Amino acid sequence: xxxxxxxxxxxxxxxxxxxxxxxxxxxxxxxxDEGLLPAHRLDNGHRRYxxxxxxxxxxxxxxxxxxxxxxxxxxVLDAPDPAARARFAAEKLPExxxxxxxxxxxxxxxxxxxxxxxxxxxxxxAWMRSVLEPPGERPDLRAG
Amino acid sequence: xxxxxxxxxxxxxxxxxxxxxxxxxxxxxxxxDEGLLPAHRLDNGHRRYxxxxxxxxxxxxxxxxxxxxxxxxxxVLDAPDPAARARFAAEKLPExxxxxxxxxxxxxxxxxxxxxxxxxxxxxxAWMRSVLEPPGERPDLRAG
DNA sequence: GCTTGACTTCGAGTCAACTCGAAGGTGTGC
DNA sequence: GCACACCTTCGAGTTGACTCGAAGTCAAGC
Ligand SMILES: [Zn+2]
Ligand SMILES: [Zn+2]
Ligand SMILES: [Zn+2]
Ligand SMILES: [Zn+2]
Numbered sequence: 607x608x609x610x611x612x613x614x615x616x617x618x619x620x621x622x623x624x625x626x627x628x629x630x631x632x633x634x635x636x637x638x639d640e641g642l643l644p645a646h647r648l649d650n651g652h653r654r655y656x657x658x659x660x661x662x663x664x665x666x667x668x669x670x671x672x673x674x675x676x677x678x679x680x681x682v683l684d685a686p687d688p689a690a691r692a693r694f695a696a697e698k699l700p701e702x703x704x705x706x707x708x709x710x711x712x713x714x715x716x717x718x719x720x721x722x723x724x725x726x727x728x729x730x731x732a733w734m735r736s737v738l739e740p741p742g743e744r745p746d747l748r749a750g
Numbered sequence: 751x752x753x754x755x756x757x758x759x760x761x762x763x764x765x766x767x768x769x770x771x772x773x774x775x776x777x778x779x780x781x782x783d784e785g786l787l788p789a790h791r792l793d794n795g796h797r798r799y800x801x802x803x804x805x806x807x808x809x810x811x812x813x814x815x816x817x818x819x820x821x822x823x824x825x826v827l828d829a830p831d832p833a834a835r836a837r838f839a840a841e842k843l844p845e846x847x848x849x850x851x852x853x854x855x856x857x858x859x860x861x862x863x864x865x866x867x868x869x870x871x872x873x874x875x876a877w878m879r880s881v882l883e884p885p886g887e888r889p890d891l892r893a894g
Numbered sequence: 895g896c897t898t899g900a901c902t903t904c905g906a907g908t909c910a911a912c913t914c915g916a917a918g919g920t921g922t923g924c
Numbered sequence: 925g926c927a928c929a930c931c932t933t934c935g936a937g938t939t940g941a942c943t944c945g946a947a948g949t950c951a952a953g954c
Contacts, residue, residue: 621900632942632943635903650902650950651903652902675940676940691866692865696864699864702857702860706857708815709853710850716842716846717843722832722835723832725832763931765931774912776912780912783933794931795919797932820911
């Protein structure tokens with residue numbers, strides 16, 4: 607226990623929080639400056655993080671994974687009224703579902719490319735078809 | 751028929767191909783310069799595109815949707831031997847499957863946020879739980 | 895007191911993937 | 925011939941999200 611735990615609920619410095627979460631210290635400072643993940647401050651101005659900051663950090667990571675901009679992340683996490691947040695989520699949902707569908711097509715393509723022997727990628731009808739004809743039936747890509 | 755169809759199989763100028771595909775002319779030139787989608791050239795140096803260029807364009811779009819860098823797209827489309835391409839696809843597949851899984855979690859979260867009435871987003875256990883307790887390890891959500 | 899290491903701010907630099915602007919070539923209509 | 929639209933290249937600017945460097949502050953160990 608090298609920590610003096612002067613502030614019992616805020617055990618982590620920037621470096622410690624970075625080590626724990628995998629987010630670089632520079633990025634944590636940036637997120638604090640931008641209001642994405644506000645840090646607590648000691649009297650001397652040093653940043654401190656506590657367990658209560660972990661959920662928000664995970665939300666930031668997840669939102670990034672959705673391709674949200676930082677403005678959108680702030681909207682989700684700091685919307686003054688829940689209604690704005692709910693509206694945003696409702697608008698975002700179909701987009702996410704669409705992305706899932708596209709990724710499924712892409713996964714099929716990758717599965718075939720992994721075993722395809724065509725020299726020219728674009729000359730292989732097996733996966734060109736699935737890229738060019740998204741709606742409709744999906745032929746089995748694992749066949750040559 | 752204003753087209754003189756001097757080159758019957760290459761009917762489209764940059765602007766025409768842009769109009770047909772929705773990719774801006776500037777981007778088509780950029781993709782040509784970078785070797786992502788090489789254009790054919792007339793004797794006077796002008797770019798021309800034909801139907802044979804459509805599949806490759808769709809592949810470029812799809813790869814972008816996978817979050818591939820341009821280097822990776824070139825690797826998939828121009829790998830000197832099919833083996834390198836196949837290897838890349840095999841390595842990429844699990845990553846894509848992981849992304850699908852994460853997007854499914856995100857979709858669940860969005861579905862709840864759309865109806866949640868908590869003032870403080872991070873205080874709502876219902877979706878915090880799904881974010882913080884994913885079964886197994888978490889792949890990097892950021893595109894790549 | 896002095897060194898060491900981690901912290902602070904702020905301004906500038908980096909990166910990918912475009913996107914724009916200037917200067918000039920090309921070709922069709924009148 | 926000349927206007928005009930569209931093409932060319934090349935270099936520079938933009939955007940978002942970091943990432944770094946310099947200059948200074950703070951606390952512990954010797
Ligand atoms: Zn906190
Ligand atoms: Zn094939
Ligand atoms: Zn072609
Ligand atoms: Zn809720």
